[in-house]
Amino acid sequence: MKMSRFALMGFVTAFMLLLGGCFSGETESKPDSSGGEKSGEEQSDGKKVLNLNNNEEPGSLHPGTAQGTHDSWILEHAFEGLTKKTPEGEIVDGMAKDWEVSDDGITWTFNLKDDVKWSNGDPVTAHDFEYAWKHVLNPETASEYAYQMYYLAGGEEYNSSENKDEYADLEEKVGVKALDDHTLEVKLAEPTPYFLDLTSFYTYYPVNKKVQEENPKWAQEADSYVSNGAFKLTEWNHKESMKLEKNENYYDKDKINLDEVNFVIIDNADTAWQMYQADELDLVYPLPPDVQGELSSKDDPEFEIAPDLAVYYYNLNNEVKPFNNVKVRKALSMGIDRKTLVEHVSQGGQQPAYGVIPGGIPDAEGDFQENSGDLFKEDAEEAKKLLKEGLAEEGMDKMPEFTITYNTDENHKKIAEAIQEMWRKNLDVQVTLENVEFQVKLDREKAGDYDISRAGWVGDYVDPMTFMDLWVTNGSFNDANWSNKEYDKNVKFAKSSMDEKKRMEALHKAEEILMDEMPIVPIYFYTKPFTVKPHVKGVFTPINRYPQFIYADIEK
Template structure:
C-alpha cells in the first residue's frame, strides 16, 4: 500500500513539474519510452521541419523580372516555378507546364499548363500571367537588367530597345505609350487561353527549353502586380507560385519561407519552412553552423576548407561558373590591351586555388568553364584548351609597351573593388601582392556591399572589380554573350565588332558544329583582348548536417533545398 501511494504521489509531482517547465520555456526534452512503448514519435511531438540556411546578402529584388544575383535567385527558386524545372540529374522536366510541342523549324513552342495550379493567395496561375511577366521584363519602363534573356522571343529586342523620351509633354508621352503598345503586341508570347501559351522565337534556339526553367522566365501574377506594384518588397504582400511562400522578411536580418499549400506537388515537399539568415561574413556563418544555428553553409571560409576533406558533412558539387576580374576598358590605361594582358599574365592562379581558395577549383585560362557538352564532341572547355598562359617576363614587356602607348611612364594608382566576403578579400590581397612583386605596381583594395558593387559596375564607376558568373543555362552562350557591345552585363565596357559577329552567328545557327566553332573563335578574341581577367573555375564546397537529406546541386544553380527533408 505504501509503495503504491509513493509512486502515485511521485507521478503527480512529476507531471506538475513538466507542466511548469512547459509554461516557463527552456530546452525541450524528449522523454524516454516506457516499457512496451516503441519509442516512435507521433506527428504531434515531432514539431515542424525548419531548415536553417544563410543568404550572403540582403536580396536586391525578390521579383523574377528584376532580380539579378544569387542573393535573389536562391530564394526565388524556392518560391516560384517556371514552365519547366530541373531534376537532381540536371534533366529538364515539366513544371507549371504539363506538356509542350514545337514546330519543325523550332520557332514556335506551345506550352500547356497543368490543371488546378494556383498562386499562394489561391488565385489560378494562367497562361496570361506568363505572357504578362515576360512582357514586363521586356518593357523598357521597368529597366530589367536581365531583359536580354528574352531577346530570343520574336520582337523582344525591338520592344526592349525602344528609347524612352524624357519629355513631360503629355501628347508626346501618349504617342510613346502607343508605340510601346504596338511593339509589345508584336512580342512572340501569347496566351491562347487560360492554359495554353504560344511562344514564337526570333530564330531557332537549341537551349530555349533550358531557359524556361530560369528565374527571369518565371510568371508573376498580373492581378497582384497591377494592384500592388511593390508587392515583392514585403512578406505581407508577396505572392508566388512555387513550393514555398515568403511569410517573413526582416530586412538585412532574415527571411522565412513556408510550405505553399497551394503548390500542385505539395505532397513531395517535406519541409515546413526554410529560414535564411542574412550573413555576409563566412566565418560567422560557419560558427553558427558549428553551434547548430544553421543546417547548411555555402560558401565556406577558405581557411576551413582544408580541414573538411574527410568530414562526412562536407560536399563539393560541380559549378558552371567562373571567378574573374572586370577591367574598366573606358578608363586609362585599362583601355590598352597590352596593359590588360600584362595584368592577366602576372597572376599565379595555381597558388590562388591551392593556397587561398582551397576548394578544389581549377585555374582558368579561358572564360567558359568545363561541364558544357559540345554536342557529341566532348566538353567545350576541354576542346578549346588554354587560351593564354602566365609569363612574368612577357607581362613586364607588355606593361612597358602598353603604358608607353598611353603616354605613361608608370602605372597610375588604381583600386580593386570587391563585395564583402572574406574569400574575395583574400584573393584580392593575393593578386595585389603578385602585381606588386611581379610588375612593381601598387594597388589598393576597396570593400563595398554586393548591391553597391553591382550598381557601380553597371555605372562604370570603378577601375577593377571582382566578378563571378554562374551560367543561366548549359551552353557556352550563357558566358559568351556577356561581352557583346552594349550588352547589359558588359561591365568591362569593351567592344569588338568581329566578336559581336561570331556571337550573332552562334545565336542564329541551329547547326552545333557551326555554333561551337563561332564561339571558340569569339572566345579566342576575348582572351587575346583580355577585357576581363579569368582567375579560376568555381566548385561548390558546402557543409550540410547529416540529418538533412534530399539536397542536390545542379551544375548552374546554388545547392537546392526544395525537396530536402530533416530526419528527426
C-alpha cells in the first residue's frame, strides 16, 4: 500500500495545549507540569482509552477508494473482511465462519456468520460484499486499488471498459455473487495462491449497500460513518483528531478491551514525540530519526523495532530526459551509500536495499530475499563512467539540474539532503529539493510532473507479487512510467501458476529485470520503530501493518 509517512504542517503550541486537555486517560484528571492532562490509565468514568497519533489526515476512509497507510490504520480497526489475521499472522475466520475452494482453485464459497452486524445494527450480508467489490471495479469509482480485484473473473474487463453502455453487462459477469444473505460465491479468473490473504485486505472489506445507495458520501464524516469492525468512528475533526469507540454490535466484542481510541492527526514527528514525553500520547509511530537512534542506544524498554514488509525507494520519471536512459538511472543508484543512510540518517534499524523484495516472504524454499541476494552494487567510480556514457547517448555533455520531490517530513528531508550530497560528491551533479504535502506528491506522480520522487510501499499481502505487480506496464502505481515486456510476462505467469517453484522462479526473474533496468532506486527496507507506554498491553505488529490495537488493554 502507498506509504504516506508524516508531512510537516507545523502544529502550533496552542494546539498542542488544546490537545493535552482533550485526550485524558488517568483515573483522576491531574494536570501535569505543562498544564495538560496525562494519558494512559482508566478514566474516572472507568473507560479504557488509548491515545496515539496518525501522521496524516486520511485521504479516504471508504474501503473502495483508500490507498495509504494513514487510511488503512483506521480501516483495519473499523472494518473486517471475510478473514482476518491473528497476532501470530495466521489467517482465520472474520465475517466468514468457513469457506471451501474447488479442486482447480477457481471457485471459492464463503459462508458468513449468522450474528455479524454493521455498527448501525443492520446485518452484514453476502450482498454487501458483492456490492462493495463491484463498486471498487466500477470505472466511475476511479479506485486506484481496483487492480487488486482483477483476480476475479471479469474484473479487469469491467474496470477497464470505457463504454458506459456495457457497464451493466460487464458488472453482471464479474466473479462475485451473493447466493443468499449468508453465502458468497467467488470465481477467479485464474488460480491465485494468495487469494485467501487478500480477503483480509481493506479493499476487500464489505460496504453497507443500503447506506452507500442512500448516501454516497457516508465515509466523509463521523456522523454518517457505518462500519462492521471492532470499533466505530464517532468523531472526525478534519486535519485535527479522530475518535474510535468500541462497536457494541461487533460479534467478538467481549474480546475488545478498549472503550475509546483517540487519534491526534500530527504530521510532525517531533511534536508527536513531545506529546508522548508529556504523557499525552500512549503510542507514537513514526518517531523522529534522532530519537530512534537515541532510544536504540539506550535499550529503552518502551522502544520497539518491529519488522516491516516495506521498501523505501525513489521513483525516476522514465519519460523525462535523461532518466529515460538506463545508464543514467544505474549511475544514480550506484552513487548512493545506503549503509551510511541507515546507520546515521534514518537510525531505525533499517536494512540497505539492493533489490525491492523485503525479507520475511517465503520462497519455494527458504526466504525470497535471502535467495535473491544483492541484485546490484554501489560503486562511485563505475557510476561516474555510466553517467558519462548515458548522457552522451542522450546528446548531453552534463547532467542537467534536477529536483527530488518528497512529502514533507523530517526523515524524508534528511535522507534527500544526504543523497543530494552523495550525488554531488560522487557524480558531480546538482540537485534541488522540494517538499510538498502528501496528496500533492501523489497527484504530481500520477500526472508525471516530477523528476525524482520519494516513495514507499508496504506489502498488501505476504507474497513477492505485492511488490512485483507495481511496475507492470500501465500499472496503477507504476509512477516511474516504465515498461518492459519480459517483466510483464514473468509477472503474468507468476499470478496464475499453481506450481510454487516455477512461479517463484518467474518472480525472481522479474526482480532481476527490474534491478537491471533500474526504473526506481531502492534505498532501504523499512522497520517499524515505535514507542508504547508500559501500561498499554496487547499491541501487536503484523509484518505488513501498522501497530494493531484491536486486542490492546490498559492496565493500572
